[in-house]
Amino acid sequence: MSDSHRSRTSLTRTSLTRTLFARTSRTRTSRLRAKLRRTVVAAVASLCLLGAVPGTAGAATNYPVPYSFGAGIAAQLLHPGSAPVGANDFGCRPSTEHPYPVVLVHGTFGNMTDSWQSLSPLLANNGYCVFALDYGGSPGNLFQGYGDIPASAGQLAAFVDRVLAATGAPKVDIVGHSQGGMMPRYFIRNLGGAPKVHELVGLAPSNHGTTLWGLLNLLQAYPGGSQFLTSSCVACVQQTAGSDFMNALNADGDTVPGVHYTVISTRYDWAVTPLESTFLHGPDTTNIIVQDKCRSDFADHLALIYDQVALREVLNALDPAHAKRTCAVVLPVLGG
Known part of the structure; x- marks a missing residue:
């Protein structure tokens, strides 16, 4: 070679x-x-204890209920834009014990996927027909609830009509977090929602706006600050204490006759400040601070929707005849 x-x-x-x-x-x-x-x-x-697997209201009688915000994060990562576990079975028919379907309304920058992985299966396990929606944002967007609040209330109104038509129920119960606990009041008062709503339960609702420790007001004090907020988050401006929207919403009183109201708040709220801004005043109104029920509850604004103490109070508000009490160690952000 x-x-x-x-x-x-x-x-x-x-x-x-x-x-x-x-x-x-x-x-x-x-x-x-x-x-x-x-x-x-x-x-x-x-x-997340497998709590992020999507399902429908009629598919099981015992869904896992993970009291952890991690379940919401996991659901968003694995199934973005999906209905929370136990929700949006439009074939569900309300029982005699629970005749009103429950509509879940997330808060500013939240969505139905990351907000309701605990409450939705909990309600379904207790025999409720459960429904949830995204509003106030572009379809498919991770962040929702930043748009004009009256427009968002219009989306809620259309969704409630769809739920009533599908279930045959005369009214719905609404449970909302933050803006989602306040915005339905616009639907009830201004968009003909009062005859369609039996109970409104707000978890840390921004009922009288928020100072957010003055940060929103500070930002608006800078040149261009208000324009920045208006262009990026109209709902943030509208939820500022003293805004034209807030003044108009509360001008004729906090409540509307015929609707029951429950507010569930936490002393460790950093988003809706001061705490009293969450409260409602009027007939058929109950204001609850979770720390008055359980001293080991350290839930903040975010953790409240994954707080077993707070969510037990939601069940109590929807079904006061079978009210129970629970107490547990609940951590900020994570819940428990």
């Missing part, structure tokens, strides 16, 4: 070896990435 032939053979073997090595490396890398993805997904699901 000539030297040149040996050289070509050696180069060919080297090239072949490098090609095989490269292919093997890519295959191994691909397998490692796939394994890593599976591991991450499994870890998130297990941390």
Whole structure:
């Protein structure tokens, strides 16, 4: 064999070896990435006690109820834009014990997926027909609830009509968080919603606006600050204490006859401040502070929707004849 032939053979073997090595490396890398993805997904699901798997109201009688905001985060990661567990079965028919379907309304920058992975299955397990919607944002957007509040109330009105038509119920109960506990009041007062609503339960609702420790007012004091807020979050401006929207909403009193109101608040709220801004005053109105029920409850504004103490009070408001009390250690942000 000539030297040149040996050289070509050696180069060919080297090239072949490098090609095989490269292919093997890519295959191994691909397998490692796939394994890593599976591991991450499994870890998130297990941390959330499998509470992020979507379902419908009639599909099970005992959904898992994870009292952790991690369940909402996992649901958003794994099933973005999905209805919360136990919600939006439009074939559900209310029972005699619970004749009113429950409509869940998320807060500013929230959505139905990350907000209701605890309350929705809890309600379904207790025999309610449960429904949830996104509003006040572009369809498919992670962030919702930042748009004009009267327009959002119009979306709620259309959704309530759809729920009533599907279920045959005469009225709905509404449970909302933050803006979602206040915005339905516009629907009730201004859009003909009063005859369609039996109970409104607000979890840390922005009923009289918020100073947000003065940050909203501070931002609006800067040149262009108000324009920035208006263009990026109209609902934020409208929820500022003393805004034209807030003044008009509360001008003729907080409540409307014929509707029952319950407010559930926390002393550790950092979003709706001061605490008294959440309260309503009028007939058929109950204001609850969770720390008055349970001293070990440290839920803040976010954790309240994954707080078993607060959510027990939601059940009590919807069904006062079977009211119960619970107490647990509840952490800020995470819930419990």
